[in-house]
Amino acid sequence: xxxxxxxxxxxIIIGLDTINRAGSLFMERGRKILLAxxxxxxxxxxxxxxxxxxxxxGLETILFDEIPAQATAEAAENAxxxxxxxxCDLVIGFGSLNTQYIARLAxxxxxxxxxxxxxxxxxxxxxxxxxxxxxxxTGSDPFLLSDSLIAVDPRDRFxxxxxxxxxxxxxxxxxxxxxxxxxxxxxxTAAFDGLCTAMEAYCSTKSSFFSDALLEQAISLYAKMMHSxxxxxxxxxxGASVHAGLLMAIGASVSAPGIGTxxxxxxxxxxxxxxxxxxxxxLPYVMEKLVASRPEKMARAVSLMGEATESVSTSEAAxxxxxxxxxxMGQLKVPARLKDFNLSLDRLVPAAEAARxxxxxxxxxxxxxxxxxxxxxxxxx
Numbered sequence: 001x002x003x004x005x006x007x008x009x010x011x012i013i014i015g016l017d018t019i020n021r022a023g024s025l026f027m028e029r030g031r032k033i034l035l036a037x038x039x040x041x042x043x044x045x046x047x048x049x050x051x052x053x054x055x056x057x058g059l060e061t062i063l064f065d066e067i068p069a070q071a072t073a074e075a076a077e078n079a080x081x082x083x084x085x086x087x088c089d090l091v092i093g094f095g096s097l098n099t100q101y102i103a104r105l106a107x108x109x110x111x112x113x114x115x116x117x118x119x120x121x122x123x124x125x126x127x128x129x130x131x132x133x134x135x136x137x138t139g140s141d142p143f144l145l146s147d148s149l150i151a152v153d154p155r156d157r158f159x160x161x162x163x164x165x166x167x168x169x170x171x172x173x174x175x176x177x178x179x180x181x182x183x184x185x186x187x188x189t190a191a192f193d194g195l196c197t198a199m200e201a202y203c204s205t206k207s208s209f210f211s212d213a214l215l216e217q218a219i220s221l222y223a224k225m226m227h228s229x230x231x232x233x234x235x236x237x238x239g240a241s242v243h244a245g246l247l248m249a250i251g252a253s254v255s256a257p258g259i260g261t262x263x264x265x266x267x268x269x270x271x272x273x274x275x276x277x278x279x280x281x282x283l284p285y286v287m288e289k290l291v292a293s294r295p296e297k298m299a300r301a302v303s304l305m306g307e308a309t310e311s312v313s314t315s316e317a318a319x320x321x322x323x324x325x326x327x328x329m330g331q332l333k334v335p336a337r338l339k340d341f342n343l344s345l346d347r348l349v350p351a352a353e354a355a356r357x358x359x360x361x362x363x364x365x366x367x368x369x370x371x372x373x374x375x376x377x378x379x380x381x
Contacts, residue, residue: 009167009169009170010133010134010145010167010169010170010171010172011025011170011171011172012171012172012174012246013025013171013172013173013174014174014175014242014243014246015174015175015176016175016176016177016239017175017177018173018174018175019049019050019053019135019173019175019177019178020053021173022050022053022054022057022092022135022173023053023054023056023057023058023059024057025133025171025173026054026057026059026090026092026133026171027057027058027059029089029090029131029133029170029171030088030089030090030131031058031059031060031089032059032060032062032086032087032088032089032090033054033059033060033061033062033088033089033090033091033092034062034064034079034082034083034086034088034090034091034092034106034110034130035047035050035051035054035061035062035063035064035092035094036064036067036079036091036092036093036094036095036099036102036103036106037063037064037065037067037093037094037095037099038065038067038068038069038095038096038099039065039068040069040095041094041095041137042065046094046137046178047063047065047094050094050135051063062082062083062086062088064078064079064082064083064106066078067079067095067098067099067102069096069098070098070272071098071099071102071152072151072152072153072154072157072269073101073102073105073116073120073151073152073153073154073160074116074154075102076102076103076105076106076109076116076151077106077109077115077116079091079102079103079106079110080105080106080107080108080109080110083106083107083110083130084110084111088110088130089130089131090130090131090132090133091103091104091106091107091110091130091131091132091133092132092133092134092135093132093133093134093135093136094135094137095135095136095137096136096137096138097136097138097140097141097275098152099137100134100136100141100144100149101143101149101150101151102151103132103134104132104134104149104164104168104169105119105149105151105162107129107130107131107132107168108125108129108130108164108165108168110129110130111128111129111130112125112128112129113128117155119151119162120151120153120160120162124163124165125164125165126165126166127165129165129168131168131170132168132169132170133169133170133171133172133173134169134171134172134173135172135173135175135178136172136174136179136245137178137179138179138190138241138245139174139179139190139194139238139241139242139243139244139245139246140190140193140194140197140241140245140248140276141245141249142197142201142248142249142252142253142257142261143249143252143253144169144172144245144246144249144253145169145172145249145250145253146249146252146253147163147164147165147166147168148161148162148163148164148359149161149162149164150162150265150269150358152269157269157270158266158269158270158350158351158354159262159265159266159269159270159354159355159358161357161358161359161360174242174245174246175242176236176238176239176241176242177238179238179241179242187229187237188225188226188229188280188332188334189274189276189277189279189280189334189335190241190276191222191225191226191229191241191244192222192226192276192279192280192283192325192329192334193264193275193276193279193280194218194222194241194244194245194248195219195222195223195226195283195325196260196261196264196279196280196282196283196286197248197252197257197260197261197279198215198218198219198222198244198247198248198251198252199219199283199286199287199290199301200256200257200258200259200260200261200286200290200364201215201248201251201252201255201256201257201258202215202216202219202251202255202297202301203258203290203293203294203297203298203365204255204256204257204258204363204364204365205363205364205365206254206255206256206363207255208254208255210254211251211252211254211255212251214247214248214250214251214254215247215248215251215252215255216300216301216304217244217247218244218245218247218248218251219301219304219305220304220305221240221243221244221247222244222248223304223305223306224240224306225237225240225241225244226328226332227306227328229332230328230331230332255363256360256363257360258286258360258361258363258364258365258368259286259355259356259361259364259368259372259373259376260279260282260283260285260286260376261279261360262355262356262358262360262361262373263278263282263351263352263355263373263376263377264276264278264279264282265355265358266351266352266354266355267338267343267348267351269354270350270351270354271341271343271351273341273343277334277335277341278338278341280329280334280335281335281336281337281338281340281380282376282380283325283329284322284325284326284329285376285379285380286376287321287322287325288322289366289376290365291318291319291321291322292366293365293366294365295314295315295318296314296318298317298318298321299314299315299317299318299321301321302317302318302320302321302324303317305321305324307320307321307324337380337381338377338380338381339381343381345377345378345381348374348377348381349374351377352370352373352374352376352377353370353373353374355373356368356369356370356372356373
């Protein structure tokens, strides 16, 4: 059994309207704050609300809101330059996955002698950084509680795995009221996305009794969300997403995601398509590989998702998990093929190679080569 290593940082506050506690939470970490965010959060006055909370606590907010949806890591240099010039004490990332990762990079670059390409090329900063705080607007960040992140290299739009200093992230606010209320097919795909990472971490060679306990709860919650979407039930989707996402993030930080998660990041970084959509399409093909390599765990997973397995064999139960997901995808009419995103199969080889190079893929329960990664993309195409 793999060793279990726990690091109980950062401070995490969870609950509706916990954003109102941001001022008291951050004031002990400095008086001047760089708030890195995205234009979309001006809707519903979310940015104005956070700035007012900080102002009421006597904190000075320097706003950096120039992080577009498809931004590369280059935006982190601009944010870091602003933080240095303003002599900020803390960086807050407020927004989606990409915004969070750019803000974390900016917190490192603002105080480090290293430059962006140093970090992207594998150098690691250990000591010089600004404290960072996360206020996510989405609940499916597998690296939220990890000393690493995924960055999109501006030189070629390939993803890079960047190691962060320990204790970089010092506080996290998870407020369901700030979560993205996404319409159409984006809501269900967020659940499929979180489930993809949870399944991979559950079956990883790094999994342990502790990660299993967390990830089993995450799998169950994501399944309930998908059932609610399919049956058009009234459910607290933001709250469920936050709780499932936190369980997934802790479990993934102790264990490790896999090639499906890496491929979803790689495709989203290289092409204008949402990571959650890519993960949704890849999920059943990833699960087929997990069924072959971890049948006992996949049989357990299908029972967690609400399927009766008492009268069937382990192998049959494991395969039921794949059939169930495909059935849910069909019922919810979410994208089922990568070609639906106007991608060209010939252009996917470099993305497969970039995904395979992610360090955490080595903990997959089967040996993943670049050819294996590309085969997954071909099957999903």
